[in-house]
Amino acid sequence: MASTNRFRNNLLFFYSAVFFFVAILILGYLYSREKDYRISTLNEELLNVAKIVNNYILFNRIPDTGEYGKIDSLVKLLPQQNLRITVVDNTGTVLYDSSVPDWKTMENHAGRPEIIKAGSSDFGTVVRTSGTTGNNYYYLAKKFKSCFIRVAVVYDINVANFLKAKLLFLVIILVFFIALGFVLFIVTNRFGEAVTGLKDFALSLGSEKPFRTDFPKNEIGIIGARILEMYNNLLRTKNELSNEREKLFSHLNALNEGIAFFSEDKELIFSNNHFTHYMTMLTGELSLLPSDILRIPEFVQTREFLDTALSTLTTQGDIRKTEYNVSNNGKYYNIQCVVFNDRTFEIIISDITKTEKNRIIKQQMTSNIAHELKTPVASVKGYLETLYNDPEMDRKTYKYFIKKAIAQTDRLGFLINDISLLNKIEESAGSFQTERVKIRKIVKDVSNNFKSAIQSKNMKVEADIDDDIIIKGNKSLIISVFQNLMENSVNYAGEGTTISIKVYNRDKRYFYFSFSDNGIGIPEKHLPRVFERFYRIDSGRSRKSGGTGLGLAIVKNAILLHKGEISVRSKSGGGTEFLFSLPRMN
Template identity: 35%
Template sequence: MTIAQKPILSLNQKLLLSVILLFAAFSLCFIGFQYNREKEFKVELLNTKLQDYNARLYEEICDSGNIEKTLNKYTKRHTIKGLRVTIITLDGKVIYDNLKKDYNKIENHSNRPEVKQALSKGNGYDLRRTSETTGYPSFYSASLYDKYIVRSALPYNMDLVSSLKADYKFVWFTAIVTLILTIIFSRFTKKIGTSIAQLREFTRRADRNEALDMDMANAFPNNELGDISQHIIKIYNRLHDTKEALYIEREKLITHLQISHEGLGIFTADKKEILVNNLFTQYSNLISDVNLQNAEEVFSLPEIQKITEYISKAQKRPAGNEERRMSINLDKNGRIFVVECIIFQDQSFEISINDITQEEEQVRMKRQLTQNIAHELKTPVSSIQGYLETIVNNESLPKDKLKTFLERCYAQSNRLTRLLRDISVLTRMDEASNMIDMEKVEISSLVQSIIKDVALELEEKNIKVNNALNKELPIRGNASLIYSIFRNLMDNAIAYAGNDISINIKCFREDESSYYFSFSDTGVGVAPEHLNRLFERFYRVDKGRSRKIGGTGLGLAIVKNSVIIHGGNISAKNNQGGGLEFIFTLAKS
């Protein structure tokens, strides 16, 4: 790419130079014209003077009969230095010449320019001609009268040249006026040059898409060009700000499209790609049986033929205020998609593809959860109802049987209470997790209080607890949920791990943001196929045994949700030496 060379002269310098040259040419023409006019005026003035002399001389001739004697006296009496007087007949013969005694021998003067002019116009002159008689240049002036032509001539010497010389005062006047006008125009072109230089800087910065401050606008001269330039800069700044705002909004839109959880594609009216995000490409290929080379090939898929037909029909109708959209559901490759099309006013359109497989799965799970809850509630309610019905219908029931039935009713009511409590806790975590109060919690002291609460159960099963937590493990969290994490893990180990085991609690790692905990036991462990489902609601490894023990099937689900609320995650694995280990993290704040 060639770099444009900087011009030798700036625009204002070229303009000033052009004006100066124009003024100079005008001045030279004016001086030349005025000089010729002055010279002609002097010549006319001298000619008039000699014509007057000729007229007086002719009057003398008319009053006297002797031409030569009269003329000699007259020329001596009215002396003009170097003046030559010649009397010529109408046919060009010289009959008198005051400077030539033998004037009879002078050749015919009918071919002289001044004589020719006098014969044709009445008078004439010749500015500078060398006389054939005297041999030196002279100024001739001839006048035609009735019988004669009177011609007077002055020698073209320094005196005559000086008298005919033009007055040069007008030259100085013209030069001074030209200089003043040059200075004035120089200042004017300097202002223009300043404005042009500022405009050049403006275009240079505008080409680089730079914002312009008002100091640059105020730098222009206070004239019409400056006002226009200031308005241009103000308009440019408004356009630049608008462009920047649109660019920011465009970047926001692109960012939104790229991080959106739905596949989005925007196309022109003729189905050319404007912008698509990664999910649109991914979902399109999941719907298609072959890999698509570009986003525009999506319109050839038979699965969305209804959408394609709708777009073609809708674009043929005039755009109105009504919203033009259509959506279809697709079940492909084990996934459920919702494909929706929205057509805009300019006939461009947007296609969105949403994978609702997870939502459908959640609906299914909620339906299953409802069924599980109904089933779990049905068991204790049925038991309580059966025992109470037996008691009501048998008035003679022995006291020991009555006591046993009442104890079983009480146990089932406790189980029902725990079940409702756990369901309430899970519901609160699902629906209002952001409204849970957070405070400073000391995990070590909280775990120590749990160990004291279950001391009798630990003693009954001969379970030893090794609490290796440091005395100070502060986090910002909800004390009730933190308690439920360790309490449910403790209850789970006591209920299912077996007798004569050890429970080990420790924080094995710490970084800037989280604590890493291990809760393990040396019990019977869990079969590998159950590990991934331990945190599902109402999932039981041994359903019959769990109900006998009194578990609700929601404890580990509560643990998982509580951990997630506190910015962590949890997983379970079997220890190599036997037993089950839960590894989880909790955020410090």
């Protein structure tokens, strides 16, 4: 507010000073012009009288007769009162004076100021006291051919007032200027507000914040308001672009891919965190910067592509791209390079280790499935061919081969069911419905399923599961977990072993289970891989026991589907222990 008043006051003072100066000049000029006009009017009137007197003298041949007294009769006829008419010859001798009866005795007037002026110009005027009468006169002298004729009026208050400019006129002019000054004040005030608003706006530009002010409704105010509107729109657009830029950078940094943008001169413009990380993982060097990427041997293919693409890129809208895979230390990466039509380019590094390993696993799994299917199919085929080629086979042998063929088809069915279950867990996890599952009952049912096998191997099951151990899960999958763990122990732990099942811990979300046996155990080197599909400690282990090689893989995937965890370890006293968690039913 102080800034606004200061500028307005300075502007008002400047314009007021200029206005006052101009007003004084104009008033002075008008006053002088008015005064000159009145003097000119008086002079014209006196000159007319002088000309009348001169014409009278010439008409009556007074210079020849010397009868200058006749002029008295003319003076009486003149409409002007109190005029003093004097006739002076060229030598200064007074020939006639209407106000002095004894004019012949008057002194020589050649030295009178008005006579001197009239001799050198058209006429001469002066205000002075008469040396003859002692009165103040306004004199006007005019030189004619044979004499000077001087006309004078008594310089009294009336004449003095007549010669002065009329004050009323000056007052009117002054009032006009005061009104004009008031208008100037209003205009200056509004102009000052507009200019101050523009100044405040200019000072606020560095803050990059929206500016708000009310401009006056004049031309400058309209211009200022329009500029302010454009600025705020540009600032809003800039802020929106800045926000979008930050979102883009945040998005690029949140991507799992490493991405970097480069200029036409191969100078780095932007790179995200993953780009630097993947470069380090690929090369093993910690001191590399994203700008060093084109000097790395692993990216020689990218460098060669860029050299070719940048030298041949001419068509508008033409975009060049290359893509290839590299690997290092068991990690797989996909490298993409895209050259845009403005000759800038981007390099994208994607970690495809999981995808690539899944592909390898699927290849291995396909190979394993084919291998696992081949054995029972070949066995069934062999048994059937034997029966077909020996129709005279005795009844006992015939039944033996039929029984073996049925066993292999059962094994084939189990294998197909396990593969189907694994695929369903991995690809259609949402299709499994959850419910309240009592673990004590599940363990009891599973133990009963293996009762004959357990008894035949002189094994024992110790289950320490309370009735309140209730989980939220899919019942069939939970049965598969305990079924496969039980089958694994029964088949491989050895005779006379004890199987122990218990809850060793719990919290608000999970129950923590231990499933162990004190059998022959699993060698340490095999423990990390026991959950892999078709993995066998020895090549014939599963086949001899009738297993599919997928049991522990099903266990792990079923527990992971329930958001639990599972691990395996060798017990200090011998045997194997599986530790896993399952979600509680709240």
